Amino acid sequence: MRELTLTAEVRTLIGKQVNSLRRQGNIPGVYYIHGEDNIPIMVPEKSLRPLIHTLETHIINLKLNSGVDKNCILRDIQFDAVTDKPIHFDLQGLREDEKITLEVPIVITGGIPLGVREGGVLQQIIHRLKIACLPKFIPEHIEVNVENLKINNFVHVSDLKVENVTILENENNSIVGIMPPTVEKEPTPEVVAEAPAEPEVIGKGKKVEEGAETEGAADKKAEAPAKPTASAKEEKK
Numbered sequence: 001m002r003e004l005t006l007t008a009e010v011r012t013l014i015g016k017q018v019n020s021l022r023r024q025g026n027i028p029g030v031y032y033i034h035g036e037d038n039i040p041i042m043v044p045e046k047s048l049r050p051l052i053h054t055l056e057t058h059i060i061n062l063k064l065n066s067g068v069d070k071n072c073i074l075r076d077i078q079f080d081a082v083t084d085k086p087i088h089f090d091l092q093g094l095r096e097d098e099k100i101t102l103e104v105p106i107v108i109t110g111g112i113p114l115g116v117r118e119g120g121v122l123q124q125i126i127h128r129l130k131i132a133c134l135p136k137f138i139p140e141h142i143e144v145n146v147e148n149l150k151i152n153n154f155v156h157v158s159d160l161k162v163e164n165v166t167i168l169e170n171e172n173n174s175i176v177g178i179m180p181p182t183v184e185k186e187p188t189p190e191v192v193a194e195a196p197a198e199p200e201v202i203g204k205g206k207k208v209e210e211g212a213e214t215e216g217a218a219d220k221k222a223e224a225p226a227k228p229t230a231s232a233k234e235e236k237k
Helices: 015-023 045-052 204-223 230-236
Strands: 003-010 026-032 039-044 059-064 069-079 086-093 100-109 121-124 128-133 142-145 154-156 174-179
Touching: 003 045, 015 026, 026 045, 039 045, 039 059, 045 069, 045 086, 069 100, 100 121, 100 174
Parallel strands: 003 059, 026 086, 100 142
Antiparallel strands: 003 039, 026 039, 059 069, 069 086, 100 128, 121 174, 154 174
């Protein structure tokens, strides 16, 4: 794998004092390896960029201003939550005869998968794999070919075979797959239940009552004595 050279200074400032280093454009860090004392270091921010903005894993040839060289890997880097600038980094030392555990990126190859050409959607579930190996076998990345993946097909951890590397992941975990296309259901038109029409009020009862009153009035008229005519009055005289 490709090596990167990183030149660093051994620093004496620790704790909150390192804020002054950041204001000067330097990023504090630490080099460590089991069995040895940690070495506080600092590097210019721009020196870290090749290690941050990459999809590859690199072995770092660390050159200290004390004249000591160390082989290591970037184990961790912290960023400011507001500015997103690096504020601290950790370098882990390597020994040629000791295995190291680390994460390496997964790179998807094979162009456009068959399932995508059929309308499916490529979904990558795992982006980095945890592995263990000797330093000389550290891969820059692990390639996963998806060219022949069909819809509902997945590549699992168990499908990967990387020489001289032990993959420390659940072998049943899916790394990448082709999901079926999402079928949007047409909205079902809502059937608005019409309120039952109010029954028409038929005024039969009212008419009957009015009729009854008319008939009653007619009867009363019939019962009333007729007024005497002019001839009748003369006869009485």
